[in-house]
Amino acid sequence: MKIFIGMPPMKTYASLDTGSDLTWVQCKPCTHCYKQILPLFDPQKSSTYKIIGCNSKECELVRDKTCDKKNVCEYEMQYGDGSYSTGDVASETFTFDSTSKKVDNISIPQVIFGCGHSNDGTFSNRTAGIVGLADSKISFINQLDKQIKGKFSYCLVPNNDLSPSSHPPNTTSKINFGSKAVVSGPNVLTTPIIRRDTDIFYYLYLESVSVGGKKLEFNSPQLMNSSSTANEDLGNIIIDSGSTLTMIPGKFYDKLESTLVEMIKGKRIEHGPLPICYETKSIVNKIPKIVFHFKDADIELLPMNTFAKVDDLSCFSIVKGNSDFAIYGNLQQMNFLIGYDLVNHKLSLLPTNFFLSFSQLALVSSRKAKTNHDLDGFTLDLIHRDSPLSPYYNPSITPSQRLRDACHRSFSRASFFTKASIHPTTPFKHDIQSDIVPIPAEYLMKISIGTPPRETFAIADTGSDLTWIQCKPCTECFDQIFPLFNPRKSSTYKIIGCHSKHCEAVGETVCVRKNVCQYEMHYGDNSYSVGDIASETFTFASTTSKTNKKVDNISIPQVIFGCGHDNGGTFNNFTAGIVGLGGSKVSFIKQLDKQIKGKFSYCLIPMDLSLPFSFDPNITSKINFGPKAVVSGPNVLTTPIIRKYPDTFYYLNLKSVSVGGKKLKYFKSSQLMSSSAAADKDLGNIIIDSGTTLTIVPEEFYKKLESTLVEKIKGKRKKDPSNYFPLCYETKSVVNFPKIVFHFTDAEVELLPMSTFAEVDENLTCLLIVNGGVDGLAIYGNLAQMNFLVGYDLVNHKLSFLPTDCTKH
Template identity: 50%
Template structure:
């Protein structure tokens, strides 16, 4: 988990100056999967199974950190960054300063904080790109302790102020860390459909001391969470959307995913039907909580219901988990979907009855339900959220691991996550104003090209 004293940055690479952060327009930027040939993380020697196994392991690691973050309550004036160093699945470019310096950050819907390494760096992890040097930018401004944002933070985090300069202090669950200065700067956002756009006075973290397991290709993190200091909130665009293509298939497929902000995030592309479900408010505003009611396999409904301790004063009281609003997180940085153990067991049991083939064991023990016949008929699986049903074909719910085809979902007693495998070929829109998340099944390659 990450506790910090304040933050966020922004993204990409552009040039039209706006006098306000309330950007009444839309723009679209590239969203690069870390294992695609367009990514600096790409290893041409890795096999498809290598990349899938690594993504599965990152899912487990990320879930552990998200669980740790959710297990603690936080002040609304404290920004959290739950991303695990080197764990993000998607990357975005951004340029900082005047003149703009391009950086590459991990785009994360489970994080608010955006930060980058800066000179002077007393102790930093090695990165391929040059460090951002604030002295070379005419628009860099440190936030003083008297600034309203720093005063808000300091009420709960007295250590946020040093020598009349606002600071942040990040500690990640794996003991990686980043500390530095809170400042404002101009961010140049690179759009794929219009001229570059420069946005002044964006609040971000300028890191002067960081280390741990960060990858040297990444210069920091881009926060796309629901908190007030995330990229989306600071831009004032109110909404964003993305459409993810498959990322473990044909390596010659050079499709780059797109992320849309503001007016460009309207759910109008493609030919699918749009369904929407509420984003449930939570004291941890970073995450996007949804309410999963049930899962359907064929015409068999598996109710998301279990007995668990109630939050009221009666320690012996129980409540139906199905009735708890906000019982699952949608997350772009987790590949697998994690389901409560009772629901997963029911799902696996129903799939075993439905699929006319004998299951095989995963030799690596990573996934629970596998089959050695990759040509078997697999059923669609429907997720029923409040007000929205999303029917997913097998390519969204099963993964091919060598000679096996396995269910891309795992049981979890602590946290439920709707991962990005389930989001492939679904246009997903986040409306932070209406507190609503929308799904529209479509061919993302057509939208992204």
Template identity: 45%
Template structure:
């Protein structure tokens, strides 16, 4: 009898170990999808997000994100049209719907947070002594307590590249980033040790902000600049990370998304599709793609844009001969914004494809909404980029903006006549999105980002 019990226990124990091993293998395979220096990204509405105001409702962030996406689009349009002044508003705000990245600076390292933003270049954080700073519960970085902090010399090329204000009377290299709605950061350009995960990088140039304010609110810290210009950490760390980074954004506020940097941070395998990454000289921080066509259900519309073609393929990327971008992929913009004509087509096609009757948003913010109680079947919306067909994330295309109300998160550009589209982060959730600046590609692969 005892032998039988022992045998039964042994079998049960073996079965439990096999189950745990299988679960481990599944998660190991999932994590293998994203390689390199990997960090967590926190959902804008997550309770773990230090930028989220405690009193904010679960629908507050998406409504604020609508307004901030429009503001950011206005700012981007003015930048594209050559107006580099600071009079125009952008949505680089803590409540703007951006995913938040945790990193450390200094020696010893001080933990801080910033919005991971592919549309911004300068990485900055609040610093002591603050002349004017917005409130934050996180410790403010004190450069005097760091052994690795160095001010950038005024006569250096680094100061010339980074400083927007030049040098003051005290020979301090100064920067300014202003967002047009009275939100701004002003401080000194400095070099410091940056720690991403368990990896440290020395002499990374960043902005140490001593005068910060305006509409920044809550427990803000700053911005992590992932843009394409020389001032971003992607460009600064090019030798170490090889111009490669990958992220996977989950729509679930209670799950953790991921971002990875390094030569191994690549997207590959079945269902991965790549499109050329177009670099434009001014402004150089935006990542441009070429959108050729958009399909909604069975209807399709060709986008009016410069002719483009792919003449062949080469290892590591797509060989492009003539591609001029007309859409910006931007992790800092929440919603997707389309030029007026393209939006009208999308709006009408979606409305025609859904048999239910649209209802009015109680706050008159979102143009196309439906009751979630209706048995809704949403049409597939596919963005046909050069060489890559990407279905807009179903979970991000229609989002609940209040109890029982689902609204389309593709909206019209605020500037009439603008022919630039912005591919926001809601359209790319549940995709592994990989940037390879050496091969000149952006690659998409569908995935359940909540499992990474």
């Protein structure tokens, strides 16, 4: 949505979100902001900008707020995907472009919004923030209540018509406010909007769904615990303009699917991500009428609302969702004028005709490569994002801020790991999105791609599988400093065809054009990459041996990877993509299985994030592959790697933790117990991850650990102002910290002091093992791994630790 902020007005773009309440944009000065194409809003250059005080009624409307020493109301927005925005609550004039030449632009003074000085996450570099359209007092909708009287509507342009037809290329969807948002006429259908305690989402009540005249009663899932007695049995589905597909509970979906299959007489084709697909030609004029019976409103859907064309197939676009959650998505809302009346708690739907072209859905595909090139093992530089050698390095960021940034990334990453392991059998595993891939990791690898080689940087991520980089031509890409890879200028680039064994071996592939195998990666934080599956030569920069003898660059031909033509999300402009080092078949590790025989290791240099670098800044961490990755010697500690779902992650078994000699039995994480691997049901209770900074343990065990530490440490406790770290002390008051040992199966790993406590602010030293929540997933982070040579043997399912001075490795 194009908006203008301040006086004089400054143009920018913000994302419309019916699931968010506070409107915010990135502002100067920005201590930690994601990259955006348009200039940051500078409040000092606006004559109408006004800070909101702590004791004002406007500040009281903000849910997550604090007050600083200058009596400024500060907000902190934490989103479910780990994205965030923090800054000052203020008022400002917002101006909106008129859609008609006859109407002047609309200026609205004194809009309460967030001026974000620290923001990061999944936000595209093309947006400056969010316009909150949810149903809460601070949302844009409710702030404009006097002007729009609780009314807004939108009409979504259909982009999924099975019968392509021409339309003006400049046609866009519209959103209306106030009197222009009123939906009226003889064909209007109206249903109640149900208020819930969260006062964020828009709930409807779905009674049944008809398929070809056969009515199926809809089972009402309880979306969340509501104290509302009058409506406790109502509000069983959310209407959301931001969700593409309609998602319904499993039992009801099974009934809907069987009824639909009975009625459609066409040639059914298996197509993994979408379970109900047919040859398009075989079902022309055979799709049964589908009606959603909301309370007081029977919504008859058009074929374009229910079936999407995927290559030569037509697939049902209503999918099986979480058993306790239902969403009415935007494909089913297209070609309807949908009006929200929040005063009378009514939603109106008016069938509206647009004649627009059809666009296809790109689904997930990926592939493991087979290579014949023999390697005697090789070693690469592994660059920490906060190292002076890293393109991410920002010398202006203070050491304490660097640690806090790392802390946030840890919690974000843990959130997505948890989502992946809570639902090992969820249908989303086979849907459009994959939710097992977390936010990109902490380390970079310098790589060269193609022939001749083109140098770039990519994120080395043990929590990701598919390797991909941004490629020309790029229709929608995040900014990157290095030039985009141009496959046309490489003599070794080769597209993978749809019917090749490489594409077919995956089982879930899609062909959208010219027999090209295409992938679509959706990450847990809503970052994404879409493009072609191809093979290419990857070259890795040489390193220097201990004898200062230079090693030749290593070229690996026919690596299967993704050439991304549409990419966006949390990716920094210093990276071109991801090198997937996870445990699944498509990962870089598995593709090189013949060469490296399932072995890799790394040695992470000790980086005390609370202090300036105390060693040569030109020293980097190393990652080793193949024979050079073998960890051996009398001091090696070895523990089993447990095979679990999702197979991306590397699971270990933690038996106990000792604090100053006192052994605490470790409580197993409940999520990992949901694994279907019966033989390992009592094992695999913690993930080892090079991409997570902090070590994270479940809440009950953390409480036991913290109380034991408090008993042992004789110092003055001090509160962390950011509330990230619950156990902190005045630095000067503590001389020594107790020894902490992690007792894995067959391996007792003693942590270094710098791996357990760090000075996160002036005279504030905090524990770097943190509380992951009641159902949180346990993660053994990279601070705990520093100054250890950590070796992965995926053939024998063993992980080895060897205490090592990694600056000399």
